[in-house]
Amino acid sequence: MxxxxxxxxxxxxxHPSTHGVLQLILELDGEVVKKATPHxxxxxxxVEKLSEYRTYHQVIPLTDRLDYLAPMSNNLGYVLxxxxxxxxxxxxxxxxxRVRVIMAELTRIKSHLVWLATHALxxxxxxxxxxxxxxxxxxxxxxxxxxxxxxxxxxxxxGGLSADLPAGMEQEIRSFVAxxxxxxxxxxxxxxxxxxxQKRTIGVGRISAEDAIDIGLSGPALRGSGVDWDLxxxxxxxxxxxxxxxxxxxxxxxxxxxYKLRLDEIREACKIINQAxxxxxxxxxxxxxxxxxxxxxxxxxxxxxxxxxxxxxVSEGFKTEPGEVYQxxxxxxxxxxxxxxxxxxxxxxxxxxxxxSFVNLQALPQMVEGALIADVIATIGTLDIVLGExxx
Amino acid sequence: xxxxxxxxxxxxxxxxxxxxxAEFRGETTVTVQKEEIVAIASFLKQxxxxxxxxxxxxxxxxxxxxxxxxxxxxxxxAAKDRLRIKVPVAENDARVDTxxxxxxxxxxxxxxxxxxxxxxxNNHPDLRRILLPADWVGHPLRxxxxxxxxxxxxxxxxxx
Numbered sequence: 001m002x003x004x005x006x007x008x009x010x011x012x013x014x015h016p017s018t019h020g021v022l023q024l025i026l027e028l029d030g031e032v033v034k035k036a037t038p039h040x041x042x043x044x045x046x047v048e049k050l051s052e053y054r055t056y057h058q059v060i061p062l063t064d065r066l067d068y069l070a071p072m073s074n075n076l077g078y079v080l081x082x083x084x085x086x087x088x089x090x091x092x093x094x095x096x097x098r099v100r101v102i103m104a105e106l107t108r109i110k111s112h113l114v115w116l117a118t119h120a121l122x123x124x125x126x127x128x129x130x131x132x133x134x135x136x137x138x139x140x141x142x143x144x145x146x147x148x149x150x151x152x153x154x155x156x157x158x159g160g161l162s163a164d165l166p167a168g169m170e171q172e173i174r175s176f177v178a179x180x181x182x183x184x185x186x187x188x189x190x191x192x193x194x195x196x197x198q199k200r201t202i203g204v205g206r207i208s209a210e211d212a213i214d215i216g217l218s219g220p221a222l223r224g225s226g227v228d229w230d231l232x233x234x235x236x237x238x239x240x241x242x243x244x245x246x247x248x249x250x251x252x253x254x255x256x257x258x259y260k261l262r263l264d265e266i267r268e269a270c271k272i273i274n275q276a277x278x279x280x281x282x283x284x285x286x287x288x289x290x291x292x293x294x295x296x297x298x299x300x301x302x303x304x305x306x307x308x309x310x311x312x313x314v315s316e317g318f319k320t321e322p323g324e325v326y327q328x329x330x331x332x333x334x335x336x337x338x339x340x341x342x343x344x345x346x347x348x349x350x351x352x353x354x355x356x357s358f359v360n361l362q363a364l365p366q367m368v369e370g371a372l373i374a375d376v377i378a379t380i381g382t383l384d385i386v387l388g389e390x391x392x
Numbered sequence: 393x394x395x396x397x398x399x400x401x402x403x404x405x406x407x408x409x410x411x412x413x414a415e416f417r418g419e420t421t422v423t424v425q426k427e428e429i430v431a432i433a434s435f436l437k438q439x440x441x442x443x444x445x446x447x448x449x450x451x452x453x454x455x456x457x458x459x460x461x462x463x464x465x466x467x468x469x470a471a472k473d474r475l476r477i478k479v480p481v482a483e484n485d486a487r488v489d490t491x492x493x494x495x496x497x498x499x500x501x502x503x504x505x506x507x508x509x510x511x512x513x514n515n516h517p518d519l520r521r522i523l524l525p526a527d528w529v530g531h532p533l534r535x536x537x538x539x540x541x542x543x544x545x546x547x548x549x550x551x552x
Binding site (some may be wrong): 040041044046048049050053085086089146211212214215216227229234235323324325326328335338339341349350352354358362391392 | 416417419421443444445446447449451452461465467469472474476480494496497499500501508521522524525533535537539
């Protein structure tokens with residue numbers, strides 16, 4: 001008598017399409033997934049614990065290493081949370097806010113490029129991968145010129161920025177942004193009308209709006225299911241209320257819808273960067289808060305107050321009043337939240353990070369159960385996860 | 393600053409369970425009794441529209457009593473509004489009822505809270521460690537857990 005048994009296989013943690021060290025235990029009936037159980041934590045570095053032993057400024061480099069494909073978005077969420085805790089949100093100079101927006105949107109493009117590159121590669125479209133990484137290289141060059149690092153930027157500071165934009169940078173960003181929509185059209189030309197791409201993405205990994213909210217999806221993954229929610233527009237921060245942009249949504253809730261929507265987000269990001277560059281004026285890049293922000297070098301070497309402030313901030317950091325704040329930002333992958341508790345000291349008493357990838361990955365089992373094993377790959381790609389921020 | 397709209401309704405409905413209401417930097421935090429958390433969570437979701445649980449975490453206030461707090465950061469997608477609920481949890485009874493029946497997203501958050509903070513959740517569908525290996529001993533985010541890990545020389549750096 002013939003019997004059918006399900007087969008249990010490991011996908012990952014060393015599997016190229018799991019985008020890092022994600023392990024999935026798949027229970028298969030032939031090619032059909034009966035059950036999927038994600039195992040995470042292979043990259044756990046204890047960022048939240050470490051942050052309790054670092055001054056507020058020393059935590060910024062740790063945040064770079066969460067979503068390492070979008071370091072400046074992580075920096076932004078963190079410094080905004082600390083600024084809210086300190087009550088200096090209103091003091092942030094106009095130029096610093098605009099540069100933050102420019103860099104956050106470039107970061108969004110950079111993150112979406114890696115998403116599209118790897119997503120397409122997983123499904124079999126090699127050319128797109130090479131094109132996307134070519135454009136990403138231009139953004140990484142901008143990163144390097146601005147912050148000195150290609151990936152772990154550590155550029156924002158509590159109160160503003162670590163340094164002003166180098167000479168000629170505005171023009172370089174402008175010319176990059178001018179070419180980007182054309183590149184997006186190229187990707188679309190390769191994929192959108194492509195029958196193989198359509199077959200692999202339309203109807204795959206579908207999730208309804210209600211389920212998506214319930215499981216906590218955010219960002220493009222949630223907007224793909226028709227929920228019109230974007231923190232940049234709905235709870236603006238860093239001056240996002242000054243910019244005109246559209247929040248793309250789709251009601252299909254499948255992989256193809258999320259693909260189209262993220263490409264539209266790249267186009268919108270270009271518009272925001274252009275507006276921010278238009279409005280960018282010369283001015284200070286650090287808040288006028290001498291007990292929190294490092295003084296200019298000329299004050300450090302010429303005045304006793306500057307020297308003392310510099311010494312105190314570097315050696316001891318700054319103290320905050322006791323309290324707790326939550327700051328969410330619209331990171332490329334969804335809502336990135338920082339929940340900070342202060343006991344009045346110079347380091348966080350507790351820092352909880354709400355990583356969008358962690359929550360989005362939780363939706364994977366319900367999106368792939370009953371689907372084919374090849375669709376698991378497409379669904380991991382469309383959720384756009386990064387294990388660095390899942391495991392923290 | 394005027395009181396958060398949800399607070400009045402919560403007070404009306406769960407008068408005895410509200411322990412404290414705090415305002416800081418324009419954010420409202422309501423501390424409630426842990427016995428009522430599922431009822432309050434359902435009320436907040438069904439009646440007041442807090443349909444999105446952004447985040448759930450545990451906090452260790454070592455030395456004070458009760459020692460732990462479980463914090464729920466909620467969001468109302470329709471009204472674009474945030475609210476924070478906190479639940480005190482005693483060390484000798486570090487258990488809270490799960491809210492994963494109210495917001496499914498709480499599942500992994502509660503597993504993480506158990507894993508790193510050692511607060512257990514009653515009726516949770518799948519309460520296993522999530523970030524650390526299954527055989528790990530201890531809960532690293534507790535304040536009495538050494539930064540360098542157990543059985544290792546203490547942290548020699550500057551504790552700021």
